[in-house]
Amino acid sequence: MAVGLSVSVSFAIISVALFMGVASFIEAAESTLESLEKGVEKKVDRVVERARTKFQILNANINGTGISLNLTNTGSTTLTVSGVSIMLNGTCADDNVTNATVDGKVSNIWAPGEKLTVEISINATTGDRVKAITGNAVVQFGVVS
Protein backbone atom coordinates (compact mmCIF):
# COMPACT_ATOMS: atom_id res chain seq x y z
CA MET A 1 0.00 0.00 0.00
CA ALA A 2 2.77 2.40 1.07
CA VAL A 3 4.84 1.42 -1.95
CA GLY A 4 1.89 2.26 -4.22
CA LEU A 5 1.48 5.63 -2.48
CA SER A 6 5.20 6.37 -2.85
CA VAL A 7 5.06 5.66 -6.55
CA SER A 8 1.93 7.80 -7.01
CA VAL A 9 3.27 10.79 -5.08
CA SER A 10 6.67 10.59 -6.79
CA PHE A 11 4.99 10.34 -10.18
CA ALA A 12 2.81 13.37 -9.32
CA ILE A 13 5.84 15.44 -8.26
CA ILE A 14 7.80 14.56 -11.41
CA SER A 15 4.71 15.14 -13.60
CA VAL A 16 4.16 18.63 -12.17
CA ALA A 17 7.85 19.45 -12.71
CA LEU A 18 7.66 18.09 -16.25
CA PHE A 19 4.55 20.12 -16.98
CA MET A 20 6.07 23.33 -15.58
CA GLY A 21 9.33 22.73 -17.44
CA VAL A 22 7.62 22.11 -20.76
CA ALA A 23 5.38 25.18 -20.24
CA SER A 24 8.42 27.35 -19.51
CA PHE A 25 10.23 25.98 -22.56
CA ILE A 26 7.23 26.62 -24.83
CA GLU A 27 6.94 30.18 -23.51
CA ALA A 28 10.65 30.78 -24.17
CA ALA A 29 10.45 29.26 -27.65
CA GLU A 30 7.42 31.40 -28.48
CA SER A 31 9.09 34.59 -27.27
CA THR A 32 12.27 33.73 -29.20
CA LEU A 33 10.38 33.03 -32.40
CA GLU A 34 8.45 36.28 -31.98
CA SER A 35 11.62 38.38 -31.63
CA LEU A 36 13.22 36.57 -34.57
CA GLU A 37 10.11 37.12 -36.67
CA LYS A 38 10.15 40.86 -35.87
CA GLY A 39 13.86 41.03 -36.71
CA VAL A 40 13.39 39.29 -40.06
CA GLU A 41 10.37 41.46 -40.86
CA LYS A 42 12.32 44.68 -40.23
CA LYS A 43 15.31 43.39 -42.20
CA VAL A 44 13.10 42.48 -45.18
CA ASP A 45 11.42 45.90 -45.00
CA ARG A 46 14.82 47.61 -45.12
CA VAL A 47 16.00 45.50 -48.07
CA VAL A 48 12.78 46.15 -50.03
CA GLU A 49 12.93 49.88 -49.22
CA ARG A 50 16.53 50.05 -50.42
CA ALA A 51 15.69 48.19 -53.63
CA ARG A 52 12.92 50.70 -54.34
CA THR A 53 15.11 53.74 -53.61
CA LYS A 54 16.49 55.58 -56.59
CA PHE A 55 17.57 59.17 -57.05
CA GLN A 56 19.58 61.34 -59.40
CA ILE A 57 21.94 64.23 -58.95
CA LEU A 58 20.56 66.72 -61.47
CA ASN A 59 23.36 69.21 -60.92
CA ALA A 60 25.86 70.53 -58.41
CA ASN A 61 26.65 74.18 -59.05
CA ILE A 62 28.93 76.66 -57.36
CA ASN A 63 26.70 79.22 -55.76
CA GLY A 64 28.37 82.21 -54.11
CA THR A 65 30.25 80.87 -51.07
CA GLY A 66 29.20 77.28 -51.51
CA ILE A 67 27.45 74.81 -53.73
CA SER A 68 23.85 74.15 -54.56
CA LEU A 69 22.79 70.58 -55.31
CA ASN A 70 19.60 69.48 -56.99
CA LEU A 71 18.51 65.88 -56.51
CA THR A 72 15.38 64.13 -57.75
CA ASN A 73 13.75 61.17 -56.06
CA THR A 74 13.18 58.82 -59.00
CA GLY A 75 12.32 55.73 -56.95
CA SER A 76 9.12 54.74 -55.22
CA THR A 77 10.25 55.22 -51.62
CA THR A 78 9.58 58.35 -49.60
CA LEU A 79 12.91 59.46 -48.16
CA THR A 80 13.87 61.83 -45.36
CA VAL A 81 15.80 65.03 -46.03
CA SER A 82 17.63 64.74 -42.69
CA GLY A 83 18.90 61.29 -43.69
CA VAL A 84 20.65 62.59 -46.82
CA SER A 85 24.41 63.04 -46.50
CA ILE A 86 26.54 64.97 -48.99
CA MET A 87 30.27 64.50 -49.38
CA LEU A 88 32.51 66.86 -51.28
CA ASN A 89 35.88 65.47 -52.29
CA GLY A 90 35.55 62.81 -49.60
CA THR A 91 34.63 65.12 -46.73
CA CYS A 92 31.16 64.90 -45.28
CA ALA A 93 29.45 68.27 -45.48
CA ASP A 94 26.41 67.48 -43.31
CA ASP A 95 27.40 70.13 -40.76
CA ASN A 96 27.74 72.76 -43.52
CA VAL A 97 24.22 72.49 -44.93
CA THR A 98 22.64 75.93 -44.76
CA ASN A 99 19.33 75.19 -46.43
CA ALA A 100 17.42 72.18 -47.72
CA THR A 101 14.10 72.46 -49.51
CA VAL A 102 11.82 70.01 -51.28
CA ASP A 103 10.17 71.55 -54.34
CA GLY A 104 10.96 74.96 -52.85
CA LYS A 105 9.46 74.28 -49.40
CA VAL A 106 11.17 73.37 -46.13
CA SER A 107 10.20 69.78 -45.34
CA ASN A 108 11.78 66.60 -44.07
CA ILE A 109 9.74 64.47 -46.47
CA TRP A 110 11.27 63.83 -49.88
CA ALA A 111 8.60 61.98 -51.81
CA PRO A 112 8.98 60.24 -55.19
CA GLY A 113 9.15 62.70 -58.08
CA GLU A 114 10.11 65.63 -55.85
CA LYS A 115 13.23 67.75 -56.23
CA LEU A 116 15.48 68.26 -53.22
CA THR A 117 17.71 71.34 -53.25
CA VAL A 118 20.57 71.37 -50.77
CA GLU A 119 22.73 74.44 -50.22
CA ILE A 120 26.10 73.88 -48.61
CA SER A 121 28.50 76.50 -47.37
CA ILE A 122 31.82 75.02 -48.41
CA ASN A 123 34.79 75.90 -50.61
CA ALA A 124 34.40 74.11 -53.91
CA THR A 125 35.81 74.32 -57.40
CA THR A 126 34.59 73.05 -60.74
CA GLY A 127 35.29 69.37 -61.15
CA ASP A 128 35.09 68.54 -57.43
CA ARG A 129 33.63 65.13 -56.71
CA VAL A 130 30.22 64.99 -55.04
CA LYS A 131 28.73 61.93 -53.40
CA ALA A 132 25.14 61.91 -52.16
CA ILE A 133 23.89 59.20 -49.81
CA THR A 134 20.29 58.66 -48.73
CA GLY A 135 19.30 57.62 -45.22
CA ASN A 136 19.12 53.99 -46.34
CA ALA A 137 22.57 54.19 -47.93
CA VAL A 138 21.72 54.42 -51.63
CA VAL A 139 24.54 56.33 -53.34
CA GLN A 140 24.96 58.59 -56.36
CA PHE A 141 28.07 60.40 -57.59
CA GLY A 142 28.27 63.75 -59.35
CA VAL A 143 30.69 66.52 -60.25
CA VAL A 144 30.59 70.22 -59.36
CA SER A 145 30.08 72.34 -62.44
Add this chain to the structure above:
Amino acid sequence: MPGTSASHAIFFIASLIVATAVAGVFMGTTMRFSNDLKTKGNAYSNQMNTEVTIINDPSAMPYNSTNQTLILYVKNIGSTSLYPNVTRVLIDGNYSMSNNLTFKLLDGASAWSNEVTLEITVGNCTLTSGDHKAKVIVEHGRYATLAFKI
Protein backbone atom coordinates in the same frame (compact mmCIF):
# COMPACT_ATOMS: atom_id res chain seq x y z
CA MET B 1 4.70 -5.01 12.36
CA PRO B 2 6.04 -1.63 13.69
CA GLY B 3 9.29 -2.49 11.94
CA THR B 4 7.49 -2.91 8.63
CA SER B 5 5.66 0.44 9.02
CA ALA B 6 8.90 2.21 9.84
CA SER B 7 10.65 0.77 6.78
CA HIS B 8 7.64 1.74 4.63
CA ALA B 9 7.80 5.27 6.01
CA ILE B 10 11.52 5.43 5.32
CA PHE B 11 11.00 4.22 1.73
CA PHE B 12 8.14 6.70 1.30
CA ILE B 13 10.25 9.64 2.49
CA ALA B 14 13.20 8.45 0.43
CA SER B 15 11.08 8.20 -2.70
CA LEU B 16 9.74 11.72 -2.06
CA ILE B 17 13.25 13.07 -1.66
CA VAL B 18 14.43 11.35 -4.85
CA ALA B 19 11.36 12.52 -6.82
CA THR B 20 11.77 16.09 -5.56
CA ALA B 21 15.47 16.05 -6.42
CA VAL B 22 14.77 14.75 -9.92
CA ALA B 23 12.01 17.35 -10.37
CA GLY B 24 14.31 20.11 -9.07
CA VAL B 25 17.16 19.20 -11.40
CA PHE B 26 14.76 18.95 -14.35
CA MET B 27 13.15 22.31 -13.55
CA GLY B 28 16.50 24.01 -13.04
CA THR B 29 17.85 22.67 -16.34
CA THR B 30 14.71 23.62 -18.26
CA MET B 31 14.68 27.13 -16.77
CA ARG B 32 18.33 27.68 -17.67
CA PHE B 33 17.75 26.32 -21.16
CA SER B 34 14.68 28.56 -21.61
CA ASN B 35 16.56 31.64 -20.43
CA ASP B 36 19.47 30.85 -22.77
CA LEU B 37 17.04 30.38 -25.64
CA LYS B 38 15.42 33.78 -24.94
CA THR B 39 18.82 35.47 -24.65
CA LYS B 40 20.04 33.92 -27.89
CA GLY B 41 16.79 34.89 -29.65
CA ASN B 42 17.14 38.49 -28.48
CA ALA B 43 20.78 38.53 -29.57
CA TYR B 44 19.86 37.32 -33.08
CA SER B 45 17.02 39.83 -33.24
CA ASN B 46 19.37 42.65 -32.20
CA GLN B 47 21.87 41.50 -34.82
CA MET B 48 19.21 41.61 -37.52
CA ASN B 49 18.10 45.09 -36.44
CA THR B 50 21.66 46.42 -36.46
CA GLU B 51 23.15 47.54 -39.76
CA VAL B 52 25.78 50.15 -40.55
CA THR B 53 27.64 51.19 -43.66
CA ILE B 54 30.80 53.19 -44.29
CA ILE B 55 29.76 56.00 -46.63
CA ASN B 56 33.21 57.39 -47.41
CA ASP B 57 34.15 58.05 -51.00
CA PRO B 58 36.75 55.29 -51.58
CA SER B 59 38.59 57.46 -54.11
CA ALA B 60 38.74 60.56 -51.93
CA MET B 61 39.45 59.50 -48.39
CA PRO B 62 40.00 62.29 -45.86
CA TYR B 63 43.47 61.17 -44.80
CA ASN B 64 45.96 63.59 -43.33
CA SER B 65 49.45 62.16 -43.68
CA THR B 66 50.97 64.91 -41.54
CA ASN B 67 48.70 64.29 -38.55
CA GLN B 68 48.32 60.60 -39.45
CA THR B 69 44.56 60.79 -39.14
CA LEU B 70 41.91 59.10 -41.22
CA ILE B 71 38.26 60.08 -41.05
CA LEU B 72 35.59 57.44 -41.53
CA TYR B 73 31.89 58.24 -41.91
CA VAL B 74 29.58 55.48 -40.72
CA LYS B 75 25.84 55.69 -41.27
CA ASN B 76 23.39 53.76 -39.09
CA ILE B 77 21.00 52.12 -41.56
CA GLY B 78 19.50 49.64 -39.11
CA SER B 79 16.44 50.06 -36.96
CA THR B 80 18.11 50.38 -33.58
CA SER B 81 20.12 53.16 -31.91
CA LEU B 82 23.75 52.36 -31.25
CA TYR B 83 26.39 53.53 -28.76
CA PRO B 84 29.25 55.22 -30.68
CA ASN B 85 31.76 54.66 -27.89
CA VAL B 86 31.76 50.87 -28.24
CA THR B 87 32.61 51.11 -31.95
CA ARG B 88 35.97 49.64 -32.91
CA VAL B 89 38.06 50.09 -36.07
CA LEU B 90 40.50 47.88 -37.94
CA ILE B 91 42.65 49.40 -40.69
CA ASP B 92 44.24 46.79 -42.94
CA GLY B 93 43.52 44.27 -40.21
CA ASN B 94 45.29 46.28 -37.52
CA TYR B 95 43.27 47.15 -34.45
CA SER B 96 43.08 50.86 -33.68
CA MET B 97 43.34 51.40 -29.94
CA SER B 98 40.25 53.05 -28.46
CA ASN B 99 42.29 56.04 -27.30
CA ASN B 100 43.13 56.72 -30.96
CA LEU B 101 39.46 57.00 -31.92
CA THR B 102 37.38 60.16 -31.72
CA PHE B 103 33.64 60.01 -32.32
CA LYS B 104 31.34 62.81 -33.46
CA LEU B 105 27.70 62.62 -34.50
CA LEU B 106 27.03 64.78 -37.54
CA ASP B 107 24.17 67.14 -38.32
CA GLY B 108 23.63 68.01 -34.63
CA ALA B 109 22.35 64.53 -33.76
CA SER B 110 22.29 63.61 -30.07
CA ALA B 111 22.07 59.84 -30.57
CA TRP B 112 23.37 57.46 -33.19
CA SER B 113 19.95 56.47 -34.40
CA ASN B 114 18.70 55.39 -37.82
CA GLU B 115 20.01 57.54 -40.73
CA VAL B 116 22.47 59.40 -38.49
CA THR B 117 26.13 59.54 -39.57
CA LEU B 118 28.96 59.04 -37.12
CA GLU B 119 32.33 60.62 -37.89
CA ILE B 120 35.22 58.54 -36.59
CA THR B 121 38.66 60.11 -36.58
CA VAL B 122 41.29 57.41 -36.44
CA GLY B 123 44.50 58.80 -35.02
CA ASN B 124 48.00 57.37 -35.19
CA CYS B 125 47.15 55.87 -38.56
CA THR B 126 50.00 55.52 -41.04
CA LEU B 127 48.92 54.73 -44.57
CA THR B 128 51.08 54.50 -47.64
CA SER B 129 49.67 55.29 -51.07
CA GLY B 130 47.80 52.34 -52.51
CA ASP B 131 44.83 50.17 -51.62
CA HIS B 132 43.65 49.69 -48.05
CA LYS B 133 40.73 48.24 -46.15
CA ALA B 134 38.78 49.61 -43.19
CA LYS B 135 36.49 47.58 -40.97
CA VAL B 136 34.18 49.20 -38.44
CA ILE B 137 32.67 46.95 -35.79
CA VAL B 138 29.61 48.13 -33.88
CA GLU B 139 27.36 46.65 -31.21
CA HIS B 140 25.93 43.14 -31.51
CA GLY B 141 28.96 42.02 -33.52
CA ARG B 142 27.83 43.72 -36.72
CA TYR B 143 30.40 45.37 -38.95
CA ALA B 144 30.93 47.22 -42.23
CA THR B 145 33.98 47.17 -44.46
CA LEU B 146 35.31 49.54 -47.09
CA ALA B 147 38.11 49.07 -49.58
CA PHE B 148 39.70 52.42 -50.41
CA LYS B 149 42.75 53.98 -51.95
CA ILE B 150 45.08 56.72 -50.82
